[in-house]
Amino acid sequence: MSAAESRVPVTVLTGFLGSGKTTLLNHILTANHGKRIAVIENEFGEVGVDQDLVINAEEEIFEMNNGCICCTVRGDLIRILGNLMKRRDKFDYILIETTGMADPGPVAQTFFVDDEIKSKTQLDGLVTLVDAKHVHQHWDSDEVQEQIAFADVIMLNKTDLVTPKELDELEKKIHGMNAAAKIYRTQNSLIEMDRILNVGGFDLNRALVTDPQFLELEYPFEWGGVFHLEAGIYSFTCQDGPDPAMNVVLLQTTSAGEEGRKAVEHDAVLAFSDEEKEIGSGEDIVIGKILQQLQLPEGSQKSYGIRIAQAGFYALFTEHGPDEFGAKLMGPKGELSPTGTHEYKPDHEHDAEVSSVGITLAGDLDIKKLNAWMSNLLQSKGQDIFRMKGVLSIRGDKNRFVFQGVHMLFDGQADRPWKPSETRSNKLIFIGRHLDREELNEGFRKCLA
Amino acid sequence: MIDLFRSMNKTDGNAGLRVKSWVRELFGLPEDTTVAVSELRCSDPDCPDVETVIAVLGEPGVARRHKIFKPIGEILREDVADLAARGTHG
Numbered sequence: 001m002s003a004a005e006s007r008v009p010v011t012v013l014t015g016f017l018g019s020g021k022t023t024l025l026n027h028i029l030t031a032n033h034g035k036r037i038a039v040i041e042n043e044f045g046e047v048g049v050d051q052d053l054v055i056n057a058e059e060e061i062f063e064m065n066n067g068c069i070c071c072t073v074r075g076d077l078i079r080i081l082g083n084l085m086k087r088r089d090k091f092d093y094i095l096i097e098t099t100g101m102a103d104p105g106p107v108a109q110t111f112f113v114d115d116e117i118k119s120k121t122q123l124d125g126l127v128t129l130v131d132a133k134h135v136h137q138h139w140d141s142d143e144v145q146e147q148i149a150f151a152d153v154i155m156l157n158k159t160d161l162v163t164p165k166e167l168d169e170l171e172k173k174i175h176g177m178n179a180a181a182k183i184y185r186t187q188n189s190l191i192e193m194d195r196i197l198n199v200g201g202f203d204l205n206r207a208l209v210t211d212p213q214f215l216e217l218e219y220p221f222e223w224g225g226v227f228h229l230e231a232g233i234y235s236f237t238c239q240d241g242p243d244p245a246m247n248v249v250l251l252q253t254t255s256a257g258e259e260g261r262k263a264v265e266h267d268a269v270l271a272f273s274d275e276e277k278e279i280g281s282g283e284d285i286v287i288g289k290i291l292q293q294l295q296l297p298e299g300s301q302k303s304y305g306i307r308i309a310q311a312g313f314y315a316l317f318t319e320h321g322p323d324e325f326g327a328k329l330m331g332p333k334g335e336l337s338p339t340g341t342h343e344y345k346p347d348h349e350h351d352a353e354v355s356s357v358g359i360t361l362a363g364d365l366d367i368k369k370l371n372a373w374m375s376n377l378l379q380s381k382g383q384d385i386f387r388m389k390g391v392l393s394i395r396g397d398k399n400r401f402v403f404q405g406v407h408m409l410f411d412g413q414a415d416r417p418w419k420p421s422e423t424r425s426n427k428l429i430f431i432g433r434h435l436d437r438e439e440l441n442e443g444f445r446k447c448l449a
Numbered sequence: 450m451i452d453l454f455r456s457m458n459k460t461d462g463n464a465g466l467r468v469k470s471w472v473r474e475l476f477g478l479p480e481d482t483t484v485a486v487s488e489l490r491c492s493d494p495d496c497p498d499v500e501t502v503i504a505v506l507g508e509p510g511v512a513r514r515h516k517i518f519k520p521i522g523e524i525l526r527e528d529v530a531d532l533a534a535r536g537t538h539g
Contacts (some may be wrong), residue, residue: 062512064487064502071489075506113487115465115521226484369529374453403453410453 007122008085010094011197012107014147015129016138020157023208024129024189024196025097029213033193038091040080042099053091055080059099063107064113066407073110081110085120093197094121104128104150105311105386108406111202124258125152125201128181129189132170133161145354148174149386149431151181152201160186179356180389182431204402204413220272220308221317225331225338226253226260232261232338235246239326240296247276247319250287252312255315257340258424260313268317279304287314294326354386359444362425364395366449377440382408384435390428393411393418395449466524472503480508484538488521503532 015021029037038053062075077096098107104126113124128151129383138144148154154174154439159167171183182192182199238246249271253260267289276293279285285292296302306329306432309312318327321343329336370392389404403412418424429438465486472484483506490499501524503515515532517524 049528060505062504064504064514065489065500071487071502073485075512078485078504079506082483083481113489115487116469116484119463119465141497255500371453412453 006096007120008088008092008121009124009198010096010111011124011199012096012098012104012126013129014098014102014104014107014126014151015100015155016131016135016141016144016147018133018134019100019129019156020186020189021100021129022119024127024155024191025095027189028193028197030319031193033197035197036091037093037095038084039095039097040084041078041097042102053084053127054085057096059102061103065422071109071113072106073113074106077107077110078114081117081121085116092104098252100395103143103145103146103189105407108150108202109409112306112406112411121132123202124197124337125155125199126150127155127196129155130170130174131159132156132158132167132185134158134171137415145177145433146386148177148181149433151178151180152199153196154178154181154183155186155191155196157189157190158182170335177354178431179358180387184274199307202404203382204411204415205402207323220269221247221249221272221319222263222342222344223321224261224268224315224317224344225341226256226313226315227336227338228256228312229314229331229336230308232332234308235330236294236306236316237328237330238296240298241320243320244296245278246286246296246325247272248292248294249290250292250306250316251286251289251315251317252287252310253315254313255402256313257338258342261315261340261342262388264315265317266313272317272319323327346356354431354433355435355437356429356431357435357440358427358429359441360402360425361445361448362423364393364424364449365426365447367394367396369449370394370447373443377443379410381432381435385430385432388428388430389425391415392426392428393424421444464524468501468503468521468529469525472505472533475526475529475533476505478519480506486521503529 013021013024024040029039038055040055040057042057042059057076057080058225060075061070061378065071071146087286096107098104108123108126111117111121128147130148133222137146140244156167172222174183182195184195241248251267251269253264271291273288276291278295279292281300281302281304284307294302294304316338385407387406390402392401394401397414398417400415401412401417402415403410405411463519469484470485472478473480473482485506486501488499488501497518499518499520501517501519501521503517505513517528517532519528
């Protein structure tokens with residue numbers, strides 16, 4: 001086993017008081033995952049199962065270098081991890097439960113500053129629990145914002161206490177703050193273990209599981225949903241609406257619901273960038289990556305055929321919300337209801353101080369320009385950049401360069417070679433406070449060779 | 450300016466362990482004293498390009514910091530001995 005493989009993975013649980021951290025911790029400890037877990041907890045004696053390795057920590061912020069935020073770590077964790085590693089044979093995984101008011105920055109940085117801790121442990125991810133019912137009372141808190149911004153996984157917990165609409169709005173707001181995190185909706189902190197353990201949030205080899213192309217995409221459609229259709233003839237009907245035409249794309253997909261919609265979302269985005277084909281009333285909407293513009297003349301009939309040869313799941317993406325046109329999909333037995341529907345809002349939420357900026361840019365970068373820009377950026381904005389990660393294409397280098405960082409701590413390495421079939425391009429994401437989207441895009445663009 | 454993209458200094462942890470053992474030996478510290486050793490390449494204009502910070506964490510809230518302006522892998526026993534002789538506190 002290599003040194004890297006033998007490093008102990010560490011998951012950090014954060015979340016405001018009452019968000020369900022201890023309940024989650026107890027689920028993890030009793031789940032049948034075959035791992036022996038050492039727990040470091042900040043809130044006393046709440047773990048409800050027999051555990052040999054439950055260690056209480058008292059938060060101790062320690063500056064490795066006076067006054068420099070990037071060198072601020074948790075002294076208590078350094079001590080505890082050092083002692084734990086002497087009992088390395090007793091456990092396979094480390095869980096750290098922080099207090100509700102903990103700043104995740106120093107916790108994360110603890111795993112990057114000490115040489116020995118870096119070589120023996122691997123920070124796997126930060127899991128943040130959000131109390132869907134009460135988080136609104138704490139939006140102004142720096143801790144809540146930072147816990148969301150730092151997270152690899154966000155559990156919107158206690159979803160049974162809010163309405164679906166409130167939940168959608170909350171999820172949208174959180175996604176605007178941290179577009180790189182996976183968001184799961186949960187009740188009683190129940191979640192599948194593989195969604196929170198071994199997620200590889202700080203693993204350079206998995207630096208961009210989330211494609212930032214989608215993080216910031218201004219979607220060209222406002223609505224998408226999946227229909228389960230048997231073979232046969234259907235009709236898509238519209239009433240008078242605010243526009244005389246509407247673009248649509250209809251794609252076959254793999255499953256119902258959100259999963260099915262997301263599976264073909266990318267194809268839909270690409271199709272929407274093509275030239276549209278006009279479809280008059282009475283004509284058919286074709287299945288496939290073809291942008292079709294339904295002609296919607298006011299006052300006359302607006303009905304379009306859909307011929308399904310093979311039963312299955314079909315995702316429809318529409319330029320405007322179907323409600324605006326009273327649109328319906330009618331089958332032999334009447335109106336059909338879609339699953340996994342989603343309203344895509346082209347405008348970003350700008351009310352949150354904390355946000356994510358994703359950049360996707362084709363081409364090679366000039367190493368000198370890039371270094372100057374990134375160094376200057378970290379100097380001037382490092383305190384406000386909570387996390388960043390990306391894959392870069394550097395001129396003259398046959399390998400991809402992957403990097404990630406926490407505040408001003410930067411970690412990067414050469415990755416696999418670019419494949420001949422691949423377009424050399426750059427994808428990166430910044431998550432932080434007061435980020436200037438245009439300035440970041442413009443600055444990065446100037447680093448092109 | 451730090452070269453972020455070329456000079457990443459990867460160590461296997463042995464350099465840190467070596468420095469820690471010298472610190473314990475030359476500072477006369479008990480074996481269970483927590484010592485953190487960190488090579489910092491900080492972009493802050495007030496920080497040097499590269500330095501190794503050695504922190505000796507005693508009782509909670511009590512810590513001493515020492516600095517050597519070298520990458521961790523280049524630190525020699527004499528460097529730590531110099532620190533111990535000077536008794537420098539950061």
